Amino acid sequence: MNPAALATTAGQPPLVFITGASSGIGQALALQYYQQGWQLALVARRIGQMQDWMAQHAIDPARCQLFAADVSQPDSIIAAGQACLQQLGLPQIVIANAGISHGMDTAERADIAVMQQIFATNVTGMAATFHPFVMPMRQRGSGSLVGIASVAGVRGLPGHGAYSGSKAAVIAYCESLRGDMRGSGVQVTTLLPGYIATPMTAGDRFSLPFLLSAQEFARRARQAIARGDRSRVIPWQMGLVAGLMRVLPDALWDRALADRPRKPRLTDTGTPGGQA
Template sequence: MTLAARPDRVFITGASSGIGAALAREYAARGATLGLLGRRADALAALRAALPDPGRHHCYAVDVCDHAALARAAQDFLRACGGADIVIASAGISHGTLTERPEDLPVFESVFATNVNAMVATFAPFVAPMKAQGTPCRLVAIGSVAGIRGMRGAGAYCASKAAVHSYAESLRLELKSTAVRVVTIAPGYIDTPMTRNNRFPMPFLMPAGRFAASAADAIARGDSYRVLPWQMGVAARLLRALPNPLFDLVFSRAPQKHRKEAA
């Protein structure tokens, strides 16, 4: 089922910057009423002030790892708006990690808590209300092409995004007989503060605004899985098809993601 061209109610986590903020700007321009959730109240307030008709949007300064606070924000948005049409779990973090370094174990745990567990906690309060609405709705998981193959020095991030893809696929099957569609968007390199920390070439780097417009169109169609930009989708399929010996030979010396230094 295709969504209306102007979705009414859109709840976005990770809205204070990056992909989340770009999606907020795109949906506000399409006339939606937004629930903007992120850790930084000042960034959320600045974003809302820059959107059309800022008074109709709702801000929630919440860490997605605080599941109780996240559930309260979801319930407040549902009460205020009478339901939700799209929920986008966009909150995510990325750090380089090395399994041999014991100080990186908490980083693994933090990446999974934010990228995977918080996604489940984001969707959970919305599933029953969306099913009860009986109208076309979307739960949107922001994955990554990094979840398609593991990369050197990025075990936590790649594994967390692979988990996102599998979790969203499971949820899609659970909700198959309902009006709720689960959409997985797998960004390649998108020009955001997160990717600007990368110390290696980023092919097919896509402006955040263009990504948001393409993602919103895919969400409206109810695409089950979409890689953006499309060129990265082609590259990802080729990577997946590489035999392990050839993949290992090519990528064993690839640049590593920057590690989070211990405090």
């Protein structure tokens, strides 16, 4: 996807809208697109962290606008999308990246609320992120809607009931949305990160095979979006693992995970989960 080819009639660079842009993958994606000449519309709850990031990387304010929103609150993120449309115009790409992750124990009443928050952010928040842009992109006949899922959504992992469940829902939701967009000219891409070095994985107490930096993930993600991939596991080695996970019989899967450490619960860490 060549920025020159996507430039608007007013001569502005193409626009990408990214949620969860205050840390991790979101910031890495923002920098990747900025370095490729794109204009940025960045969304997060923490405006201050995004401002610090802009200063650190000498981001030109003329090419980067910040929007404060809580993705878990549909009215909040929809308002941010509508503000983007009014102030900057219709993006070429919308990346629903914002996400949270905690371990959970269904026996603990407090963890039901944690699960509710994870689904509100990771699943409903994604649909609410896309909502303001779907009709305008259909009318234009082009655009890309990108959902950040996870290899953790391919099969359930012990202690990951909320996160694995939410990312499985993201995978199915994006597949359904792709069917809805068929023939409209609007591309829907599902990205499934493996283990990426971000605040979200910093507290994990198990091995992280094929660990990628957020910067390398962002580079490969941009390429996958530009190619028009429907679904892409990053890195490719985790794609092989994901394929095996899908076909492994339940009994063997259960046995393989018997001694796997559980992801820390929110009450274990005392801190909110990182952005996906």
